[in-house]
Amino acid sequence: MHSAHHDLGVVGTIDKTIFDPNQYLRAWNFSNLTPAERSRFYREEERTDGTLVRDYEIFAVDREIEIAPGVYFPAWTYNGQVPGPTIRATQGDLVRIRFLNQGSHPHTLHFHGWHHPAMDGSHPDQQVEPGAEFLYEFEADPFGLHLYHCHAVPLKRHIHKGLYGAFIVDPPAATPRPPADEMVMLMNAFDTNFDGDNEVYAVNTAAHFHMAEPIRVELGKLVRIYLVNVTEFDLINSFHLHGMFFKVYRTGTALESHEITDNLMLCQGERAIVEATFRYPGKFMFHAHQSEFAELGWMGLFEAV
């Protein structure tokens, strides 16, 4: 039975003054802020060997966020946003993060990557109590695409409430990745009624956001997507791009790709760098190939011009 017009997707638009997925997409190390504001959260200083010391200020804070037009989620956030700010360093840099817990529960920062156990942010005695702070310090290693998230317990709740972000480590300056239009996509989801099942899926939080506002890319130019899966409750998530094939660099820890596909499956916490070049102009859909996730918000468009 058919009538003329059936519309899949959320109704309305989110308030972008609170969180703008367009801005999040291509921002790291607080590059979306004005220089004055940025210096509060990020400073860098070159060392004699050419590597950098990168100082960050990350705070945990409770905040209601809009995950679909008109649907508000009582999130726990890093710096008031979900996903948290993207941290980006070059292999060999020293990363120092002053972490302040302004939230209502104990939280931590747990980074994937090489580090001393004292910096792991996961042991019972490493929980940062509300009002307290901790200085995380480690070398960015190895190069690749990693993530950070809260490792306080209960783990499921601390992660799905929004405490996660991308951690990009670039290869050493001598062997960089080729220039590209780079963007960060965190596949995340929200259990709004706390029944252990997600009601909203997305990349970068806002359901179906890039259906209404396609991501503009340049024809023939290399596009690099830093893709991280932080979905809770569902074992896997996936990334499917229409009308083309892309190179996959699993965990981003090698400079050669061993996989060319149009559909990439990632487990919880798994990530990959994806490289694609648009051959034809026009709109290209991308979404989870779990149709359910796609229809519940994890679906968007590229527009190649």
Place this chain on the structure above:
Amino acid sequence: MTAKSWALALLPLALLVGLLAWIVKSGPTEALREGVPPVEVLALSRAVLAPGDIRLSVLNDGPDPVTIAQVQVDDAYWAFSQEPAGTLSRLDRAEIHIQYPWVHGETHRVKLVTSTGLTFEHEIAVAVLTPRPSARFLGIFALVGLYVGVIPVALGLLWYPLAGRLSARAMDFLLALTLGLLLFLLVDTLHEGAEIARELPGAYQGLALLALGIGVAYLALEGLGAWLRGRQSALGAALVTSLLVAIGIGLHNFGEGLAIGAAYALGEAALGTLLIVGFTLHNTTEGLAIVAPLARTRVSSTRLLVLGLIGGLPTILGAWLGGFIYSPVFSVLFLGFGAGAIAQVVVQIARGAAGDRSISGYLSGAPAASGLLVGFVLMYATGILVQ
């Protein structure tokens, strides 16, 4: 009453109004629920399906305002409109309209997502086109009502001549049998009423509504009986009893018709041969209940026919109403009416059958006790066919 009496009566009421005004304006509620998240409750009613089109009625059944932010159909966000738009205050109603390519005969789930992320789900168990009043559907429901209500009752009436030839002991048995049948109907009606009452939005207080229906019908029939007996010259005492039985059964059948019509409209009733056979057997015994009180009197066949129609026709009316404008609230109320009417009729027949004896004396006799049991078991056995 004197002016002083009036003042004494009205003083507490005036103070009450003042107290309520104070609570609403500046009362303690804010302090009591500080920091407690809003309590959101939405009640969804039956979906009305047209080709590619779903309409749902939603009621805010909770204490706090609710904003419907998004709608999912079968785990997919879907465009929708709300009429009237905006936040729903307590007991506000709205219609949710979704253009959705639903599939005939399959199950669909509509989930409303509120601004706080709470979800309220309505399952369309079997998607079928919602019947609209048309000659065809009027005909179908009339036919169903005829089969399950009118014809069986009429068949039961044919025992009338036999009833006249019975001995006193056999009469005791027959009337007790009728009591057994009616007691079963009473239980059955209460069961169904309570079941629907439980599904009603909390604000309707389903069980209280059912009790109200029972009380109203019982008292109304009691009054009607007394009024009719006051004019006994025209109608014999037996005929009055029989009429009351017919009315009680009619009200019960109206409730039954509502349920059948609604089930049909919801696509849940596979009104197969077995179900029709079951209802026919089941309801034939209702005809017997109508004629039993008349065993010792002469009644014209016209009057008998009228009694049969009073008992049977409401099934058709109920099926129409249930099929086109199903309302669980009315169902509960009418099932309450049915139960109340039957309860009154049970008392009525027991009194009549007992005659000079006490009711317990009558029922403890072997013919009556066995009749009571046989009647109930007979209904139970034929009831298996329609469950």
